[in-house]
Amino acid sequence: MxxxxxxxxxxxxxxxxxxxxxxxxxxxxxxxxxxxxxxxxxxxxxxxxxxxxxxxxxxxxxxxxxxxxxxxxxxxxxxxxxxxxxxxxxxxxxxxxxxxxxxxxxxxxxxxxxxxxxxxxxxxxxxTLERYDRYLNFIQKKVEETGITSRQKISFINWVLSLTYHQRMExxxxxxxxxxxxxxxxxxxxxxxxxxxxxxxxxxxxxxxxxxxxxxxxxxxxxxxxxxxxxxxxxxxxxxxxxxxxxxxxxxxxxxxxxxxxxxxxxxxxxxxxxxxxxxxxxxxxxxxxxxxxxxxxxxxxxxxxxxxxxxxxxxxxxxxxxxxxxxTDNELAERTLEELENLFQADLSSKEKIFAAHRSSAYMLKESATGxxxxxxxxxxxxxxxxxxxxxxxxxxxxxxxxxxxxxxxxxxxxxxxxxx
The missing domain is CATH 3.10.450.50 (Nuclear Transport Factor 2; Chain: A,)
Structure with a gap:
C-alpha cells in the first residue's frame, strides 16, 4: 500500500x-x-x-x-x-x-x-471513431464537473489523453x-x-x-x-x-x-x-x-x-x-515517479511502449499533484x-x-x- x-x-x-x-x-x-x-x-x-x-x-x-x-x-x-x-x-x-x-x-x-x-x-x-467519440464525451463531462479546481480538470484530461492517444501499430x-x-x-x-x-x-x-x-x-x-x-x-x-x-x-x-x-x-x-x-x-x-x-x-x-x-x-x-x-508532498511524488522511470528503463518492453509508460507516469504525477x-x-x-x-x-x-x-x-x-x- x-x-x-x-x-x-x-x-x-x-x-x-x-x-x-x-x-x-x-x-x-x-x-x-x-x-x-x-x-x-x-x-x-x-x-x-x-x-x-x-x-x-x-x-x-x-x-x-x-x-x-x-x-x-x-x-x-x-x-x-x-x-x-x-x-x-x-x-x-x-x-x-x-x-x-x-x-x-x-x-x-x-x-x-x-x-x-x-x-x-x-x-x-x-x-474506432466510436471509441474516440466516447473519450471526447468523457473529457467534456470532466470539464463540466463541479466541486474540483480547473487545475484538477486539466491534469485529469492530460492523464486520460496519455492513456488513450497514442501511435500503436495494431x-x-x-x-x-x-x-x-x-x-x-x-x-x-x-x-x-x-x-x-x-x-x-x-x-x-x-x-x-x-x-x-x-x-x-x-x-x-x-x-x-x-x-x-x-x-x-x-x-x-x-x-x-x-x-x-x-x-x-x-x-x-x-x-x-x-x-x-x-x-x-x-x-x-x-x-x-x-x-x-x-x-x-x-x-x-x-x-x-x-x-x-x-x-x-x-x-x-x-x-x-x-x-x-x-x-x-x-x-x-x-x-x-x-x-x-x-x-x-510534490517532491516525494516526483521522487517516486523517477523511481518508476528507473524501473521502466530496465523493463523488457519495446522503446515505443516505454515511451507510452513514461508519459503515463508523468501524467499520473501531474494529475495527483494537482489535488494537493x-x-x-x-x-x-x-x-x-x-x-x-x-x-x-x-x-x-x-x-x-x-x-x-x-x-x-x-x-x-x-x-x-x-x-x-x-
Whole structure:
C-alpha cells in the first residue's frame, strides 16, 4: 500500500504457491474444492447467459447469506439472486476471465474451505471513431464537473489523453490484466457451495478512487456501506471487532513491529498470508511483519460499524470497508515517479511502449499533484479468521482498492496464464 505513485514493471505477482510449499492437496476435500474452481472457470469461459441461474444454483449457497465483492466500489452483492445479477453482467460485459485453478491455495477445516488464487482478465482496445467519440464525451463531462479546481480538470484530461492517444501499430490490442480471487465454501447437503468471494485488480500507479479527486468516490463509498448494512445474518462480535481494530492500532502504522507482535494476531502454524492492493502476496509471519513495516507511514481507519461477519464452526469470514490516508508532498511524488522511470528503463518492453509508460507516469504525477498533499482513498478487505482457544486470529487478509477506470495502459500487461501453467 505504501507504493503510491509507483507501478513496478515486470514484478508481477507470479506467486507459484506450490513452490512456497503451502499446498496440501492430499485430501478428497481439497480436490473437491479445486473442482468447484474449475467449474467456476468453465462458466466464465462459456459465458452462456441462458445458464446463469443454473450456474449460480449449482455452485453457490442458496439464500441471503452470500457476500460477493466485485472489483468496483458499487459491486457488492448480497444473496444468491444478486449474485445472478453479477454473473450475468460479467458474462455480458466483462473481459475474458482466466483463473489459475490448479495452483490455488486451498485450506479446509471441518466443513469449511477457503482459497486464494491469481488470474487475469483480458480486455480488448480497438481504434474506432466510436471509441474516440466516447473519450471526447468523457473529457467534456470532466470539464463540466463541479466541486474540483480547473487545475484538477486539466491534469485529469492530460492523464486520460496519455492513456488513450497514442501511435500503436495494431488496430486491435489485447491486454491481460492481473486478477486476484479469494473465497469461502461450506458444505451444504454434502456438497461444497460458495458463500463468499472477492475479485480484485491491483492498482495502477495510484488508487483509482481518491476522495479529493471527486465527490462521486465518497458518494459511492457511503452507498456501499449502506448496502453492507442490509446484510441480515451478521455475526460480528466484540472479539472480532477487537481483532480488526488491531489492524488500525497495532499493525499498519507500526514501524517497529516485531514477529512476536504479529504472532498475536495471525495463525502462525496455519500458513497465514496477506494479499495487498498492489501485486503483493505475503506468506508467513516474517513477510507479514515486513509488509506492516513498509506501510508504517499510512493511516488506516476501518468502518467497523458497517462490517459483516459470517461463521461456520470455528471459521469466520468478514467483509470490511475502510479509508486509507497518506500525506505525499510534490517532491516525494516526483521522487517516486523517477523511481518508476528507473524501473521502466530496465523493463523488457519495446522503446515505443516505454515511451507510452513514461508519459503515463508523468501524467499520473501531474494529475495527483494537482489535488494537493492529502490522499484519502477507500479500501476494502476480506479475511478468514480462525477461532482459537486464545481468541480469534487472522488466517488471511485480502486488501484491495476499488477498480474504477478501464483505460488502455493504466495497468501493465500481465503474463499469459494459459501458457504459464501448462
Amino acid at each position: 505504501n507504493k503510491f505513485g509507483v507501478q513496478y514493471l515486470d514484478k508481477k505477482m507470479r506467486m507459484h504457491l506450490r513452490e512456497k510449499d503451502i499446498l496440501h492437496d492430499s485430501t478428497e476435500q481439497h480436490q473437491e474444492t479445486r473442482e468447484i474452481l474449475r467449474q467456476f472457470q468453465d462458466g466464465y469461459t462459456e459465458r452462456d447467459i441462458d445458464n446463469v441461474d443454473s450456474f449460480v444454483e449449482k455452485l453457490f449457497f442458496t439464500g441471503e447469506d452470500i457476500c460477493v465483492l466485485g472489483t468496483g466500489t458499487g459491486e457488492l452483492f448480497l444473496g444468491s439472486e444478486q449474485v445472478k445479477t453479477l454473473v450475468k453482467d460479467d458474462w455480458e460485459n466483462w473481459g475474458n476471465v482466466n483463473i489459475d485453478c490448479e495452483n490455488a491455495s486451498i485450506s479446509v477445516e471441518d466443513e469449511v474451505a477457503w482459497f486464494a488464487t491469481t488470474g487475469s482478465v483480458k480486455f480488448t482496445f480497438e481504434d 488496430k486491435k490490442r489485447e491486454y491481460l490484466w492481473p486478477l486476484r480471487l479469494t473465497g469461502v465454501l461450506i458444505k451444504d447437503a454434502n456438497k461444497w457451495k460458495i458463500v463468499h468471494l472477492q475479485f480484485s485488480i491491483p492498482k495502477g500507479n495510484f488508487p483509482d478512487e481518491r476522495f479529493e479527486n471527486s465527490k462521486k468516490h465518497l458518494e459511492s463509498y457511503n452507498k456501499q456501506n449502506a448496502m453492507l448494512d442490509k446484510y441480515r445474518n451478521n455475526q460480528m462480535t466484540k472479539e472480532l471487532v477487537t481483532l480488526l481494530k488491531s489492524l488500525e492500532t497495532k499493525l499498519i502504522g507500526n514501524k517497529d513491529i516485531s514477529k512476536e507482535e504479529v504472532n498475536k494476531f495471525f495463525a502462525e502454524g496455519s500458513h497465514p498470508y496477506m494479499i495487498g492492493p498492489n501485486d503483493q502476496w505475503c506468506n508467513g509471519i516474517e513477510e507479514l511483519r515486513k509488509y506492516f513495516v513498509q506501510n508504517s507511514d499510512l493511516n488506516l481507519t476501518l468502518d467497523l460499524e458497517h462490517s459483516i461477519a459470517s461463521k461456520s464452526g470455528k471459521i469466520i469470514w468478514v467483509t470490511v470497508t475502510g479509508i486509507l490516508k497518506k500525506n505525499l 498533499v492529502d490522499y484519502t482513498c477507500p479500501l476494502r478487505l476480506t479475511a478468514v479468521i480462525l477461532n482459537r482457544s486464545e481468541g480469534p486470529v487472522f488466517h488471511n487478509i485480502h486488501f484491495s482498492f476499488p477498480h474504477y477506470w478501464l483505460l488502455e495502459g493504466k495497468v501493465d500487461n500481465v503474463f499469459d496464464y494459459e501458457k504459464e501453467f501448462k
